[in-house]
Amino acid sequence: xxxxxxxxxxxxxxxxxxxxxxxxxxxxxxxxxxxxxxxxxxxxxxxxxxxxxxxxxxxxxxxxxxxxxxxxxxxxxxxxxxxxxxxxxxxxxxxxxxxxxxxxxxxxxxxxxxxxxxxxxxxxxxxxxxxxxxxxxxxxxxxxxxxxxxxxxxxxxxxxxxxxxxxxxxxxxxxxxxxxxxxxxxxxxxxxxxxxxxxxxxxxxxxxxxxxxxxxxxxxxxxxxxxxxxxxxxxxxxxxxxxxxxxxxxxxxxxxxxxxxxxxxxxxxxxxxxxxxxxxxxxxxxxxxxxxxxxxxxxxxxxxxxxxxxxxxxxxxxxxxxxxxxxxxxxxxxxxxxxxxxxxxxxxxxxxxxxxxxxxxxxxxxxxxxxxxxxxxxxxxxxx
Amino acid sequence: xxxxxxxxxxxxxxxxxxxxxxxxxxxxxxxxxxxxxxxxxxxxxxxxxxxxxxxxxxxxxxxxxxxxxxxxxxxxxxxxxxxxxxxxxxxxxxxxxxxxxxxxxxxxxxxxxxxxxxxxxxxxxxxxxxxxxxxxxxxxxxxxxxxxxxxxxxxxxxxxxxxxxxxxxxxxxxxxxxxxxxxxxxxxxxxxxxxxxxxxxxxxxxxxxxxxxxxxxxxxxxxxxxxxxxxxxxxxxxxxxxxxxxxxxxxxxxxxxxxxxxxxxxxxxxxxxxxxxxxxxxxxxxxxxxxxxxxxxxxxxxxxxxxxxxxxxxxxxxxxxxxxxxxxxxxxxxxxxxxxxxxxxxxxxxxxxxxxxxxxxxxxxxxxxxxxxxxxxxxxxxxx
Numbered sequence: 001x002x003x004x005x006x007x008x009x010x011x012x013x014x015x016x017x018x019x020x021x022x023x024x025x026x027x028x029x030x031x032x033x034x035x036x037x038x039x040x041x042x043x044x045x046x047x048x049x050x051x052x053x054x055x056x057x058x059x060x061x062x063x064x065x066x067x068x069x070x071x072x073x074x075x076x077x078x079x080x081x082x083x084x085x086x087x088x089x090x091x092x093x094x095x096x097x098x099x100x101x102x103x104x105x106x107x108x109x110x111x112x113x114x115x116x117x118x119x120x121x122x123x124x125x126x127x128x129x130x131x132x133x134x135x136x137x138x139x140x141x142x143x144x145x146x147x148x149x150x151x152x153x154x155x156x157x158x159x160x161x162x163x164x165x166x167x168x169x170x171x172x173x174x175x176x177x178x179x180x181x182x183x184x185x186x187x188x189x190x191x192x193x194x195x196x197x198x199x200x201x202x203x204x205x206x207x208x209x210x211x212x213x214x215x216x217x218x219x220x221x222x223x224x225x226x227x228x229x230x231x232x233x234x235x236x237x238x239x240x241x242x243x244x245x246x247x248x249x250x251x252x253x254x255x256x257x258x259x260x261x262x263x264x265x266x267x268x269x270x271x272x273x274x275x276x277x278x279x280x281x282x283x284x285x286x287x288x289x290x291x292x293x294x295x296x297x298x299x300x301x302x303x304x305x306x307x308x309x310x311x312x313x314x315x316x317x318x319x320x321x322x323x324x325x326x327x328x329x330x331x332x333x334x335x336x337x338x339x340x341x342x343x344x345x346x347x348x349x350x351x352x353x354x355x356x357x358x359x360x361x362x363x364x365x366x367x368x369x370x371x372x373x374x375x376x377x378x379x380x381x382x383x384x
Numbered sequence: 385x386x387x388x389x390x391x392x393x394x395x396x397x398x399x400x401x402x403x404x405x406x407x408x409x410x411x412x413x414x415x416x417x418x419x420x421x422x423x424x425x426x427x428x429x430x431x432x433x434x435x436x437x438x439x440x441x442x443x444x445x446x447x448x449x450x451x452x453x454x455x456x457x458x459x460x461x462x463x464x465x466x467x468x469x470x471x472x473x474x475x476x477x478x479x480x481x482x483x484x485x486x487x488x489x490x491x492x493x494x495x496x497x498x499x500x501x502x503x504x505x506x507x508x509x510x511x512x513x514x515x516x517x518x519x520x521x522x523x524x525x526x527x528x529x530x531x532x533x534x535x536x537x538x539x540x541x542x543x544x545x546x547x548x549x550x551x552x553x554x555x556x557x558x559x560x561x562x563x564x565x566x567x568x569x570x571x572x573x574x575x576x577x578x579x580x581x582x583x584x585x586x587x588x589x590x591x592x593x594x595x596x597x598x599x600x601x602x603x604x605x606x607x608x609x610x611x612x613x614x615x616x617x618x619x620x621x622x623x624x625x626x627x628x629x630x631x632x633x634x635x636x637x638x639x640x641x642x643x644x645x646x647x648x649x650x651x652x653x654x655x656x657x658x659x660x661x662x663x664x665x666x667x668x669x670x671x672x673x674x675x676x677x678x679x680x681x682x683x684x685x686x687x688x689x690x691x692x693x694x695x696x697x698x699x700x701x702x703x704x705x706x707x708x709x710x711x712x713x714x715x716x717x718x719x720x721x722x723x724x725x726x727x728x729x730x731x732x733x734x735x736x737x738x739x740x741x742x743x744x745x746x747x748x749x750x751x752x753x754x755x756x757x758x759x760x761x762x763x764x765x766x767x768x
Contacts, residue, residue: 006615020443042436042627049433052426052598052631059401060408082466083621093505117619121477121505214436215625231390234716235501237467241599243426243627247436332618 002309002378009333012312012381016329019320019384027323033351034325037181037286037342038208038215042243043250052242061245065218068252073183073203074196075220079230080240080248084180084206084217085114085332090232091176091202091219092118096142104128105135105164106147107154112178113334115145132160137167144168144175148182148195148203151336152291153284155185158192165199174201174225181209188257189264189285196220202229207244210260210286210344213251216244260286263343266353270341273357278364287348289340298364303371311337313377314367320384321366322359386693386762390717396696396765400713403704403768411707417735418709421565421670421726422592422599426627427634436626445629449602452636457567457587458580459604463614464624464632468564468590468601469498469716473505474616475560475586475603480526482507489519489548490531491538496562497718499529516544521551528552528559532566532579532587535720536675537668539569542576549583558585558609565593572641573648573669580604586613591628594644594670594728597635600628644670647727650737654725657741662748671732673724682748687755695721697761698751704768705750706743 003012023031069078081087092115096102102119104111109130119126124142129135137144146164149155168175177195179186183205186192195203202221207213217240219226233239240248263286271288274281280294290298292307295314305313311328318324318339326339341356342348370376387396407415453462465471476499480486486503488495493514503510508526513519521528530548533539552559561579563570567589570576579587586605591597601624603610617623624632647670655672658665664678674682676691679698689697699712702723710723725740726732754760 006619007611010611010614010618014446017443017446021447024444042433049426059404062398062401063405081621082470082623082625085619086466086470086621089620114619114621214627217621227391227394230394231717234394235390235469235498235718236473237465237470237498237601237622239466241466241625241628243598243631244625247627333615334619 001306002374002381003312006333009331013330013332015382015384016316016319020325023323032323032325032347033356034345034347035287035341035343036325036327036330037210037340037345038206038327042214042247043212043254052246061242061249064249065245068249069218069220072252072255073205073218073220074194075203075222077223077226078218078220079226079233080245081217081219081233081238082240082244083215084178084204085112086233086238087204087217087219088114088176088178089118089121090229090236090238091204092122092124092143093232093236094229095174095176095225096122096124098123099125100140100142101125101127101138102143102145103135103137103141104145104147105132105156105160106130106150107156108150108152111147112151112180115178132157135164137171137173141171141173144173146175146177146200148177148179149185152289152338152340153181153185153286155182155190155285158190158198161192161198169199175199176201177203179203180206184210184255184260185285188260201225207248207251211251211255212346213255214244214247216240216248218248259349260344263287263348266343270343270353270357273353274360277361284340284342286344287340287342289338292337295339299368299371301368301372304374305371305377308337309377310367310371311339312381313371314363315339316380316384317363317366318360320380322363324359385690386758386765387696393715393717396700397714397716399766399768400700400703404709407707416707416709416731418729418731419671419725419727420709420711420714421594421724421729422590422711426598426631427596427638436630445626445633448633449629452633453602453604456636456639457589457602457604458578459587459606461607461610462602462604463610463617464629465601465603465617465622466624466628467599468562468588469496470617470622471588471601471603472498472560472562473502474613474620474622475588476502476506476508476527477616477620478613479558479560479609480506480508483509484524484526485509485511485522486527486529487519487521487525488512488529488531489516489540489544490514490534491540492534492536495531496535496564499562516541519548521555521557525555525557528557530559530561530584532561532563533569536673536722536724537565537569537670539566539574539669542574542582545576546582553583559583560585561587563587564590568594568639568644569669572644585609591632591635595635595639596730597639598628598631600624600632602632643733644728647671647732650727654727654737654741657737658744661745668724668726670728671724671726673722676721679723683752683755685752685756688758689755689761692721693761694751694755695723696765697755698747699723700764700768701747701750702744704764706747708743
């Protein structure tokens, strides 16, 4: 076993960042292809940057984020946070009390770990299900959570979405929607309504998922709840800082629905190419992906690695040898090891898919060559 | 009573940001004088800004922050966090268990609220004292906290600092130093050693306090503990984002010890000017300040405001009518209402002290005129 715990996950991320740094310094930024779908960015003019001071910055950009944020997310008021995870933490700190219940419905397990972790922190009982018929709201429930689209981009059914909100509101329980990628995926590609328009009390999105914003979180919802949550956000240092807020404003302004829709079509092309060689790639809404178990089934040499380890080693080969950034090398602890090739990111929009397909095949061949040597695998993940 | 709870504090901050925005938009940035000592800033070249992407940014700036951060803070490894408060939260989440004790020594009560709040969150028992003779470490203590210099810039005695570290280490208990402003104030102005060089296991500083960095926190310390804390930081979304890390690197590089030392001298001049009119201003290491109680003693008309409310109204007049930014209008909930005029900030370095003194006197006269009218006071704090 190679990646066994959170500390290992931090170490592999540090290694991935070093590889990226070396590639930028020796071969330039153009040698990298960020296909995480999280590339984000930092769009800002120099006159804006000169205003990025502690108290002046937020004054200027606070109004702007209210305006574009509400347009993007719906709701009465928005709040920019350092990350989606910190927004979820703040919401749970504000609304969930010790020993109360939190119930979570999502299209496919598992939930993003920040939700059960935050519940655990306040001593709440947490339940999650991806079976609609099994979803129920017990007594003493303080919060109902809905995930709009999962880490692997599985999208909730809109009818179920509405019904769960109704069930919660019939019992006067607030609903928080984790719409990290869903705020765009659901609305643009699947034509669903915004979470707040469906009645969510609080919705959270990641400003770097499927849009050119910075890593960060944007919450929207009922003004009274946002004000309550903002207190916890300020108390524990969870808010987005002025540079991030500026980049969020510009990221939302620069978000192009047509890129999402274009990638929605181009993924079929890449899927077809890869299917000539592999049988376990799946389509995601805006790209293709392979689960660790799927990758494992592709391997036809004996080895001792876990499925997740295979995914880590494969994605590190893609990064080191081809400059292809996928999520597993760079992710934070607890994230899924599924390898996704997202075609909506700016590096992907004009990428030649034939050439990408060949690189993936060639990286896979290298994977098969080294997996019998666990020492080498460990090295590529932690010290390459 | 005007500012009564955290929600009021959030509202007054929102109002202050609106005033600042209007001033910038109607009269330009030069109409503002940020004397908070927290002005921070965002120093970055355009080539650096083009690298500010989610995964490329941290790769590039992670090495740089390690290098300049260790030079600034000492210690084996540094970790950039979204705010000092979130670094403190992460440290307590990592090192402090339920029902264990946390003891805190500082030069003057009260402690920064993020420390007791985080202890409360994990269910630990928190004790603080500013009487050295009363400080002791009970059984079942998981963390000893030392504040290097308080919110009001009161600096700890270095001998006491060392002795408390020794007491903790004799019992094998880690020491976290909240050196928010102290990392510079203690070392540059008071010639004390860096917290890590004195033996602190973890030290945290605010990168916008008395230096031209962004709002953010920088932790340093023993590599093994930093790695452990980094897990919580990543899990709950507490890390500094790439733009902030870049600005931290440049803020530290641009930190000028001589500005701190110059302000250390200029404060005497301002103090003398103000003492012609007032008897309750005090010197802080790099400026002058007045406690809410002190301000209250200056007033010679009958009124019904609390001491803190007086400080809020006074500081809002300074902001609205003279563009002078002090901490009370813009602070996060729980911060001290003491009004400080910090002379180390970039807006202050070349400010004419005579003119500043006259503005303060004239704002005070306006304060005396309106305090009998609580409605007007409320308006200036929440809706001016």
